[in-house]
Amino acid sequence: MDHFLMGRELLMSELKEDFLKEFKGITSKGFMEVGQQLTCRRCGSNQPKDRQAAPCTCGKNCFYCIRCLQMGKVKRCNTLYHAPEKNQFILIKEPILTWKGQLSQQQERASKEIETTIKTGQTRLIWAVAGAGKTEMLFKGIEWAIKSGKRVCIASPRTDVCLELTPRLKSAFQPVEQITLYGEMEEGYRYTQLVIATTHQLLRFREAFDVLIIDEIDAFPFNTDKALQFAAQKAKKTTGTIIYLSATPNKQMRQDIVQKKLAASVLPARYHGFALPEPKAIWVGDWRKSIMKRKKKAVIFKEIQRLLQAKRRFLVFVPNIELMLEFSRCLAEFFPDCSFTSVSSEDEQRKKKVQKMRDENYQFMLTTTILERGVTFRDIDVLVLGAEDRTFTEAALIQIAGRVGRHRDFPIGEVRYLHYGQTKALKNAISQIKKMNHLARERGLLIGK
Template identity: 60%
Template sequence: MDGKELYGRELTRSECRSADEALLALTEKRPGLVSANGKLTCARCGNQERKKMQVAPCSCGAACQYCLSCLNMGKIKSCTILHHLPETNSFAWPQEPILQWKGQLSSEQNRASEEIVGTVLCEGTRLIWAVAGAGKTEMIFEGIAACLGKGGRVCLASPRVDVCLELAPRIKQAFPAVPLALLYGGKEEGYSYTPLVIATTHQLLRFREAFDLLIIDEIDSFPYHNDASLQFGAQKSRKKASALVYLTATPSVVMQNDIKRGKLEATVLPARYHGFALPEPECRWVGDWRKAINKKKTARFLTLIRRQLQKKRRFLLFLPHIQLMEELDGWLRELFPDKHFTCVSASDPDREEKVKRMRAEEYDFLMTTTILERGVTFRDIDVIVLGAEDRVFTEASLVQIAGRAGRHKDFPTGWVCFAHAGETKAIQGAVRQIRSMNRDAGRRGLLNGPVSVLPK
């Protein structure tokens, strides 16, 4: 490990395996667990909760406390020393033109892009609140280029691995001459020092004052939105003077209130880049669908699946739990032996390959948990949520799932169905939010196509 690989990073000695003692002697050092005001704090993730600290015999010969909050990143113990070299932006500056994307932004995308550039130049904070399918990725290109152009370092982070995997080739295509590192848990390739980084929010815990621009995509997504350690890590990864841009289609109530009170600058885009309205979900009562799966009994929801297959309409079928999905997978193979489909979840080691095959239109449909609720785009797709009443499906989750349909400019409409055993506030809130965005877009003259027509 040379010095560059420690710039802007904060690592334990075991994570600096290839660093020699001469280099380590030059690093800034601080304890992994710091005691202040009677509280023990993890320097890596900021955890101060006693219930998330444990004591155990240690190789140092003492009984050391260690942090449970970021244990999946390796132990931070009482005897741990963290090593850090201040970020110097010593990478080779990319040659002009930095941005080589040849596409064209819509007027609304361009407005957002200009406001992002302004935020980058003044080192401010901004939320981009844009409906699913608005083209958020393209909006950030000029902001990234502006930061790189002045010798800055940029990180694009997301809580979801799938989102990072989706973003990486698009960013690489737009910035082909800029070295890029893709970081997520379980990735085989090691870390390399680059001006442009795409990472899961967990990986930000290993950075300290590294980035001149931090963009966090899907800010409301699990696990980031309710994990104080990940939020601490994101702030720690930024330089003291830096820009922060949040991206989401479904900001939290706290963020919405901050916008109203003037505490957070925001750019709101209620329409998609192609000018068609968001597909408005149809809510269908399907009775006790769980019992139907368990007993393999005739079920109302099978009518929805049969209709899609008869019309040769490819679709995503969302379910709330892996076990139910796997049971349904077996039953549907008996009912539709000639159809091509599979199921995918966060625990599936082949999920990346399955998503690629769905995108290549090799499947008639794909069953999935909420792992595909956001960050993935398919060319021409419908959506069914089976068990939309389950508490796994929050209002934000249902809005994001509905946003999988009608994203492509050549296929800007689609059918979305919330199949349920009883309407919930989340279902009603999601439908209300989607209709509200469509009304707002219509009032602002941003729609040039109709609302998706629901099938009979």
């Protein structure tokens, strides 16, 4: 039971019935008083709107936290159980790192900076363009941590990213026992030295990790959810290292870098050495009206026709599901012989459809921002329909552009932002991509045009 609870903080409902007979750890109330404010110990919320009053067997005026409710109900009268992390791992025989790949010049530099950061227990941002190969840069630092008996966690806001990382890390660290934690996991929890987890799962940890690496910190919901940000800090040991990974850090982080408040490794080039495809902004007029009125001669349909005639495979990003479905019906009328599909967060067949797109069974795919990150296609172009819509933030537009040209054999492609008026986000996205290409050229990292 010690290992099951070690580094974690759980409710009684998450533990075995006879648990208390053996328990010698630390107990805490579900809510604590911080500066005369009641605060949920698990997620850190101190907002009255996040508390729901409810009848309780304790017989008092009880309530529970709705901010972290999906992880189990924390009531005011609850007890949370915690066993301090003791890093009780089996000694692993060499080699720990079984990955045999080779890092690029910029990856090697970042890898050394990451290793130094881990050794000194500091914080660092890895600002790497989409396709820079950021996962491989982590390997030497993780290897040092494992050798030194440290506990390591790689977390991401997105389950699909965690599942994609799992086989890669298993292959890179074959002797190291690891577990992947996410909401719908079938495997039971095990105590391991290497953990892959969604950021929601960090809510169940407390001062567990010597090294916490958070991938895609700009991704929803981590970027807006203070409870998840609190959970990340709580899951890390007070003397531990935290490393953030992002292709699109927010404005505050960028300011912190300039003001030397945050150490950063900036990687402006992709692993294959070709420049990032620079998006073109194309004015398409009232594209919504063009869809609803079925204006076949409208620019948006000419763009589709152009790519089909060029025999290109492509993604079309649409602001929301309703518009996507209407656009899909329209395209089925105009291009009845084309093989295409659509995907969204509500599509239960999403994974199968994405795989069929990878297998080149579709000529193109309509999608919401669900595919803005975490997916790679071999040779693809991208259209963003309604790029002026507020759904398409600067970060989203940069990530979407990052779908193009990722493969070593197909490093170029076309990105077009189809708009009905350019926004600040759109202009900033194009500017940021150009800045990264300029920086990569200055550093002599580009081999292509």
